[in-house]
Amino acid sequence: MKRGEFMNRNLFKMPNDIFGGKLSAGEIKVLAALYSLRSKSIYRGQKYIKVNQATIARICGFSSARTVSSAVAKLSLYGYIRAIRRYYADYHKLDAYVYTLPVMRKNYFFVDRKIFKHKLTSAQFRMYLFFCKAANPSNKRCWNSFNDIANALGIKRTVVVKTVKELISMKLVRKYRIKKSDGSFSDNHYKVIPLQYTYKFRRKRKRPCRSLLRQGLNICYKLAYASSLTSVKQTVAFVKRKSRKNLFFVTRGSPFFCSTYDSTHFYTNRKKNRIRLYLKYRCNLTLYY
Structure with missing residues (x-):
């Protein structure tokens, strides 16, 4: 398997319209956790995911499953989750929730699944998703000022400056300063750094004698x-x-x-x-x- 094919299998899609202020940072993180889960149950443009809310809370780094429950209710209200069902495993015990998500054909961007291993806060995770959306697919670069990011996310400029510095210190985003022809500096340029993968080479076991x-x-x-x-x-x-x-x-x-x-x-x-x-x-x- 080539490296590019391996990277493509570890990417998942996120809708473009999650920014703008109608969803909080925690709700965006819960939606990303649902989309990052693999599922073979895809039928007529719908993806079915069966998972416990405690598992989603552990993936997102939340201390309680109640945060996931309130976020799921908000996502269902705005139509990001089309249906939520729960069946009985037996006559006395309820099974895990089954979430129905739409399969995106357009207006989406890619995110790496390994980002959940970095244990980002909800604000840092939302900022990282914004850089993934704004980045050029070829070179993973974008150029947005602090005011543009603040207007797109619906937050203050000081919060943007602080969060961007945290992502740069964690080596998830790299910052560039570009000079113009007149000698002045343009808006900051950012590059989303590809996440590193560890390849495990396993030696084949010697086949036992069949005689x-x-x-x-x-x-x-x-x-x-x-x-x-x-x-x-x-x-x-x-x-x-x-x-x-x-x-x-x-x-x-x-x-x-x-x-x-x-x-x-x-x-x-x-x-x-x-x-x-x-x-x-x-x-x-x-x-x-």
């Missing part, structure tokens, strides 16, 4: 070592303990009766006796049984 002869020799070695023990009870206990861990019983390619012998509730008594006699006389496992 029945090799596996049979391993059992013989265990039996020969067990015969040097003092009592018969210790011998039987040793063979039981060791042969269960042997490749003959746990690897792929083993005989069907050996791999499923522990599941005796699937067999009748006659069939269990056949298996026991086969292991005793043909496989020479008298000590085991």
Whole structure:
């Protein structure tokens, strides 16, 4: 898998009209948490997500699920969540909520899912989403003054200056100063820094030997070592303990009766006796049984 394909799979869509003052920073964060969850239940332009409110609170970093409940009610009022249903898991217990979200075909921007691992506050998260929306898709740069950002988010200019400095200190946004031809500086330029991903390279496990002869020799070695023990009870206990861990019983390619012998509730008594006699006389496992 290429790096670009890996990055695209870790992006989710957010609607453009979440700014403007009608939604608070906490409600925007809850909506982003819902859109960031993966779901295979997509039908006729609607995405169905089943999740507990405590899980959403843990993703957003809220201390209580009541914050999520009030935010969900506000999002449903404005139409960002089309339906909220809750079914019974059994006759006495309610299951998790099922949220119906619209699948966006246009007027959206992309956000990286890994942003939730940085534990941003609601104000910082809203500011980061604004930079993601305003950034150019090719170079991830934008140029907006503090007054423009304050008017777009419906907050004070001092709050914008403080929040932008916090994002720059956390190395999520980079600030540039561009000079004009007359020597004066233009509006600040910002770049959304791509989040780093850690690739885990796992070494493939060596495939175990599937030869029945090799596996049979391993059992013989265990039996020969067990015969040097003092009592018969210790011998039987040793063979039981060791042969269960042997490749003959746990690897792929083993005989069907050996791999499923522990599941005796699937067999009748006659069939269990056949298996026991086969292991005793043909496989020479008298000590085991």
